[in-house]
Amino acid sequence: MIYKRQDQIKTLNKTLEKVVEKDYAIEDLQHWVMSGIDFENRKLDINLDIDEQSSNLIRRAVSKFVEMDRKSSITIQLSTYGGDILEMFSIIDFLKSIPNPIIMVANGKIMSAGLPIFLCGDIRLAYTNTRFMMHSLSHKVGGKLKDTEIDVKEGSLLNSQMLDILVNNSKKNKKWWATKVDSHDYYFSVKEAKELGII
Numbered sequence: 001m002i003y004k005r006q007d008q009i010k011t012l013n014k015t016l017e018k019v020v021e022k023d024y025a026i027e028d029l030q031h032w033v034m035s036g037i038d039f040e041n042r043k044l045d046i047n048l049d050i051d052e053q054s055s056n057l058i059r060r061a062v063s064k065f066v067e068m069d070r071k072s073s074i075t076i077q078l079s080t081y082g083g084d085i086l087e088m089f090s091i092i093d094f095l096k097s098i099p100n101p102i103i104m105v106a107n108g109k110i111m112s113a114g115l116p117i118f119l120c121g122d123i124r125l126a127y128t129n130t131r132f133m134m135h136s137l138s139h140k141v142g143g144k145l146k147d148t149e150i151d152v153k154e155g156s157l158l159n160s161q162m163l164d165i166l167v168n169n170s171k172k173n174k175k176w177w178a179t180k181v182d183s184h185d186y187y188f189s190v191k192e193a194k195e196l197g198i199i
Contacts, residue, residue, distance in 0.1 A: 036077075037061045039068070043075045050083030050113045055091050066098050073101040076121070082112020085137060085158055092165070095120040106130045106190075106199070115198075116162055119169040124199045126190045132198065134177075135185045137162065171197035 036045030044061050048054040058076075065074045082088075095102060095117075104121025111133035118124065137159040166177045180186040193199045 039064070041075075042069075042072060043077065045077045047079045047108075050080055050087050050091070050117065052084075052087060054080075054083070055087040058091055059094050062095070062098060066100055070099050073103050073123075074098075075103040075105060077105045077107050078110060078114060078118055079106070079108040080111065080114035080117075081109060082114045082133075085113055085162065088113035088116055089158075089161070091117050092120055106132070106193075109133075116165040119165060119198070126193060126199045128190060130190050130193075131187060132189070132193050133185055133187045134166070134181050136178075136182045169197070171195075 036047065037043075038045075042065055044058065044065075046054060046058065048057075062074060062076075101122045102120060103123045104118050104125070106118055106124070106126035107130060108127070109131055110118045110126075111131075112135060115132060115134050137155050163174050163177050163181075166172075167174050170177075188196070190199065
């Protein structure tokens with residue numbers, strides 16, 4: 001596997017000579033490959049929590065794909081337990097802004113903040129044993145009463161926006177989704193995801 005990746009880095013170095021800066025070092029290419037980015041096949045493999053680091057990686061990699069070719073599709077293979085809702089919205093807004101079609105492939109787990117990101121795919125596929133999970137916004141509040149009220153209001157707004165994404169990319173309405181996710185974690189299979197219009 002190590003030798004295969006080293007060969008891939010050498011191939012990428014030759015392939016990218018015309019599309020990246022001349023001072024783009026082999027160490028940079030090695031970082032891309034080790035991070036799950038395949039420039040040659042326009043694929044991005046994300047198996048991380050949704051946070052600032054993964055959000056930045058997705059934006060940098062996809063921006064490079066777009067720079068190389070503004071028409072060809074980009075494949076994102078996603079497996080995540082979820083994470084930060086604000087970074088989730090950041091990734092969604094970015095992916096919706098690019099001109100390229102996006103193929104999303106669910107692999108292993110698509111949970112929490114990962115599901116709305118998965119729904120950015122123009123084409124959405126899933127491996128047979130992938131598990132999906134969604135829940136309402138996890139939100140911790142504390143401190144002064146007024147600050148707590150503000151935090152609860154903001155949390156409700158973000159949760160509503162998240163539900164809207166589910167509604168706009170599935171066959172179910174907002175009431176259905178709210179009932180499923182507000183009080184507990186809602187797990188479902190690939191078969192159920194297909195019935196819901198998720199894939």
